[in-house]
Amino acid sequence: xxxxxxxxxxxxxxxxxxxxxxxxxxxxxxxxxxxxxxxxxxxxxxxxxxxxxxxxxxxxxxxxxxxxxxxxxxxxxxxxxxxxxxxxxxxxxxxxxxxxxxxxxxxxxxxxxxxxxxxxxxxxxxxxxxxxxxxxxxxxxxxxxxxxxxxxxxxxxxxxxxxxxxxxxxxxxxxxxxxxxxxxxxxxxxxxxxxxxxxxxxxxxxxxxxxxxxxxxxxxxxxxxxxxxxxxxxxxxxxxxxxxxxxxxxxxxxxxxxxxxxxxxxxxxxxxxxxxxxxxxxxxxxxxxxxxxxxxxxxxxxxxxxxxxxxxxxxxxxxxxxxxxxxxxxxxxxxxxxxxxxxxxxxxxxxxxxxxxxxxxxxxxxxxxxxxxxxxxxxxxxxxxxxxxxxxxxxxxxxxxxxxxxxxxxxxxxxxxxxxxxxxxxxxxx
Amino acid sequence: xxxxxxxxxxxxxxxxxxxxxxxxxxxxxxxxxxxxxxxxxxxxxxxxxxxxxxxxxxxxxxxxxxxxxxxxxxxxxxxxxxxxxxxxxxxxxxxxxxxxxxxxxxxxxxxxxxxxxxxxxxxxxxxxxxxxxxxxxxxxxxxxxxxxxxxxxxxxxxxxxxxxxxxxxxxxxxxxxxxxxxxxxxxxxxxxxxxxxxxxxxxxxxxxxxxxxxxxxxxxxxxxxxxxxxxxxxxxxxxxxxxxxxxxxxxxxxxxxxxxxxxxxxxxxxxxxxxxxxxxxxxxxxxxxxxxxxxxxxxxxxxxxxxxxxxxxxxxxxxxxxxxxxxxxxxxxxxxxxxxxxxxxxxxxxxxxxxxxxxxxxxxxxxxxxxxxxxxxxxxxxxxxxxxxxxxxxxxxxxxxxxxxxxxxxxxxxxxxxxxxxxxxxxxxx
Numbered sequence: 001x002x003x004x005x006x007x008x009x010x011x012x013x014x015x016x017x018x019x020x021x022x023x024x025x026x027x028x029x030x031x032x033x034x035x036x037x038x039x040x041x042x043x044x045x046x047x048x049x050x051x052x053x054x055x056x057x058x059x060x061x062x063x064x065x066x067x068x069x070x071x072x073x074x075x076x077x078x079x080x081x082x083x084x085x086x087x088x089x090x091x092x093x094x095x096x097x098x099x100x101x102x103x104x105x106x107x108x109x110x111x112x113x114x115x116x117x118x119x120x121x122x123x124x125x126x127x128x129x130x131x132x133x134x135x136x137x138x139x140x141x142x143x144x145x146x147x148x149x150x151x152x153x154x155x156x157x158x159x160x161x162x163x164x165x166x167x168x169x170x171x172x173x174x175x176x177x178x179x180x181x182x183x184x185x186x187x188x189x190x191x192x193x194x195x196x197x198x199x200x201x202x203x204x205x206x207x208x209x210x211x212x213x214x215x216x217x218x219x220x221x222x223x224x225x226x227x228x229x230x231x232x233x234x235x236x237x238x239x240x241x242x243x244x245x246x247x248x249x250x251x252x253x254x255x256x257x258x259x260x261x262x263x264x265x266x267x268x269x270x271x272x273x274x275x276x277x278x279x280x281x282x283x284x285x286x287x288x289x290x291x292x293x294x295x296x297x298x299x300x301x302x303x304x305x306x307x308x309x310x311x312x313x314x315x316x317x318x319x320x321x322x323x324x325x326x327x328x329x330x331x332x333x334x335x336x337x338x339x340x341x342x343x344x345x346x347x348x349x350x351x352x353x354x355x356x357x358x359x360x361x362x363x364x365x366x367x368x369x370x371x372x373x374x375x376x377x378x379x380x381x382x383x384x385x386x387x388x389x390x391x392x393x394x395x396x397x398x399x400x401x402x403x404x405x406x407x408x409x410x411x412x413x414x415x416x417x418x419x420x421x422x423x424x425x426x427x428x429x430x
Numbered sequence: 431x432x433x434x435x436x437x438x439x440x441x442x443x444x445x446x447x448x449x450x451x452x453x454x455x456x457x458x459x460x461x462x463x464x465x466x467x468x469x470x471x472x473x474x475x476x477x478x479x480x481x482x483x484x485x486x487x488x489x490x491x492x493x494x495x496x497x498x499x500x501x502x503x504x505x506x507x508x509x510x511x512x513x514x515x516x517x518x519x520x521x522x523x524x525x526x527x528x529x530x531x532x533x534x535x536x537x538x539x540x541x542x543x544x545x546x547x548x549x550x551x552x553x554x555x556x557x558x559x560x561x562x563x564x565x566x567x568x569x570x571x572x573x574x575x576x577x578x579x580x581x582x583x584x585x586x587x588x589x590x591x592x593x594x595x596x597x598x599x600x601x602x603x604x605x606x607x608x609x610x611x612x613x614x615x616x617x618x619x620x621x622x623x624x625x626x627x628x629x630x631x632x633x634x635x636x637x638x639x640x641x642x643x644x645x646x647x648x649x650x651x652x653x654x655x656x657x658x659x660x661x662x663x664x665x666x667x668x669x670x671x672x673x674x675x676x677x678x679x680x681x682x683x684x685x686x687x688x689x690x691x692x693x694x695x696x697x698x699x700x701x702x703x704x705x706x707x708x709x710x711x712x713x714x715x716x717x718x719x720x721x722x723x724x725x726x727x728x729x730x731x732x733x734x735x736x737x738x739x740x741x742x743x744x745x746x747x748x749x750x751x752x753x754x755x756x757x758x759x760x761x762x763x764x765x766x767x768x769x770x771x772x773x774x775x776x777x778x779x780x781x782x783x784x785x786x787x788x789x790x791x792x793x794x795x796x797x798x799x800x801x802x803x804x805x806x807x808x809x810x811x812x813x814x815x816x817x818x819x820x821x822x823x824x825x826x827x828x829x830x831x832x833x834x835x836x837x838x839x840x841x842x843x844x845x846x847x848x849x850x851x852x853x854x855x856x857x858x859x860x
Contacts, residue, residue: 077724078724088787106789148670255561298551356502366455367524372796
């Protein structure tokens with residue numbers, strides 16, 4: 001009963017156990033089998049996002065994405081969800097700046113249904129007027145809740161300041177007035193001009209043989225064509241702030257204030273990425289939130305949460321520290337974080353700190369890839385950022401080659417303690 | 431289900447459950463203590479959760495600064511949870527590193543320090559956690575409803591505790607609580623993953639077997655009297671959104687009625703997901719979603735049934751549409767409940783709920799951490815058999831039983847109706 005032992009390297013995905021097929025219409029399909037449970041996950045994206053949204057109709061890409069499941073030429077909203085929920089399955093869409101992504105899961109026996117629904121909803125959405133208005137009411141309520149959420153508002157304000165004049169400054173879910181301005185015709189038009197097989201990626205992971213998964217995907221989406229599919233607009237150049245800037249959002253009646261502060265970060269494809277990521281782990285993740293958590297939470301008891309994050313995607317990234325604190329402690333917390341950032345860009349991390357984080361990155365990989373959703377997300381990143389099918393097999397050496405000097409160099413390139421962006425939201429006057 | 435599995439008890443009273451799973455080179459270890467907010471006395475609410483925090487503050491062998499980094503360095507994840515009935519700590523690690531977790535848990539079951547300064551610093555962290563919760567209207571509403579629903583039982587207060595208690599609980603209060611409840615006879619150790627049961631058991635006996643057993647601590651036996659009629663409460667606070675929460679007394683997990691109630695929950699508001707890790711599914715075909723959201727009275731509706739030692743609550747939370755009233759939503763809810771009381775449901779609806787439960791279990795078994803979670807979790811309110819028999823129990827439920835449950839539990843005299851009314855304002859920027 002104990003004859004077989006999986007080793008860490010055996011369980012990592014690589015070219016020999018990832019199936020990658022490009023369908024005739026350009027759709028990329030990636031699959032990996034996992035028979036440890038009877039479930040299956042599909043995950044992927046279409047090549048369109050809020051980058052195409054006009055300012056006055058911001059939120060259009062996301063509204064369109066969320067409306068796909070509200071009814072098709074063949075099925076009503078209730079019929080669609082009947083198929084899904086009857087099987088204990090789920091499927092959902094959402095848009096970010098560059099892409100419209102989808103995630104679904106079901107028992108393996110229901111994968112044909114799930115892929116069929118995916119194909120139907122992306123190709124033939126009907127945008128039923130009554131459903132669109134119902135969805136609009138939900139989106140508007142979501143925005144009203146967001147306006148009262150100190151964490152959301154600090155984060156939204158941070159993006160506005162860090163990316164001023166750049167599309168990344170705009171929230172993908174829009175604003176009340178822009179959601180109100182979107183018509184059903186706008187949704188139909190957005191779908192017609194932007195949805196298509198070019199640039200679409202589907203990942204299937206779970207209790208299904210890869211060949212069958214590819215066949216099912218091809219059957220569902222292989223015939224899709226859209227000659228009208230437009231190219232996504234190019235990303236304009238980005239200029240980081242030249243001086244420190246801060247803004248406070250007053251939300252009366254709250255008990256806690258939230259803050260987000262930091263600066264730009266590398267793109268995911270940048271050669272700086274791994275050094276920045278490990279540096280970030282030391283700064284505000286490792287153990288209980290790294291150095292930031294140690295100073296703000298453990299030593300000072302100022303916050304329940306205080307951590308840093310590196311958001312590296314297709315375009316210019318961000319490197320930010322977030323914390324939730326009593327409004328009276330906001331100034332003190334900002335000062336402590338500034339001090340830590342200053343230290344981080346002044347002296348190299350210690351070899352012990354780096355070795356800890358490297359061990360952490362390498363050791364936790366099997367854990368991150370354990371569930372079907374974790375594996376699907378990892379395979380999606382391979383495709384999105386051209387990392388290569390052998391990336392997770394090379395991962396340990398990529399992690400190990402980072403040095404303390406490299407971390408310092410990268411930290412200095414992105415984080416400038418003199419030009420930090422500081423966004424806060426809470427009940428107190430700023 | 432055929433994986434090698436053992437449940438046993440050490441001489442000092444520690445219950446031990448082990449399950450071999452060889453799908454990935456990972457082991458997850460959970461230690462559960464039978465202590466939660468139900469065990470707390472007025473004046474010391476929140477103490478179980480605060481003790482959980484203090485358990486990360488170190489022992490002589492594993493000081494806080496070491497403890498903090500040890501698991502992360504090995505590529506593991508760890509966390510802890512405090513609930514109404516229990517407190518649980520888990521570590522999931524690469525299989526060859528699990529010994530660290532076992533040594534750590536054996537050590538901190540008896541040797542935690544509770545340093546005065548650490549207590550002071552953690553006091554503000556826990557208060558900050560509470561203040562973060564208070565920012566959420568639904569936390570405030572849930573707290574008020576729970577308080578109204580229980581007059582004498584320990585379920586009457588939130589797990590985080592009253593702020594006034596968090597300000598006054600002393601170091602000795604915390605330490606005494608720890609010594610009273612953290613002992614082998616009050617604990618369950620559950621380990622699942624890539625190991626050999628015999629050698630794992632031997633190692634656990636080495637590490638835990640010599641810990642002093644002592645008497646199992648007493649647990650409160652005061653039962654909440656039957657509800658004495660409907661209670662209604664209104665809370666006001668910042669925001670633009672009105673919420674309605676209706677809470678009925680639910681059966682305990684170990685009562686036979688719990689299974690029929692599970693079916694009822696699934697039909698009425700969509701299946702509650704009992705997994706700690708592993709996604710849920712949508713509820714758009716549930717009766718309440720159709721009636722309230724499709725009927726344009728609400729933007730969302732969710733139900734929650736939890737597995738508890740004593741009867742807790744089944745609550746339905748409704749986000750009311752801005753153009754509708756909570757009274758209208760409540761009237762519609764009442765009509766749907768009345769329909770369940772007067773008309774038997776179709777057998778297909780029960781089959782559907784069973785399939786949903788099967789799918790949720792399959793999602794939950796994708797990762798070893800969640801499988802280890804189930805080993806111990808079920809022991810907190812029943813035994814592991816409860817989990818193993820869960821689906822087959824659901825499959826025996828008849829339409830008549832669902833009708834009986836609706837009649838016996840979902841009557842107005844057994845409920846608390848809470849409304850959160852927004853006071854407009856906020857969101858100003860400066």
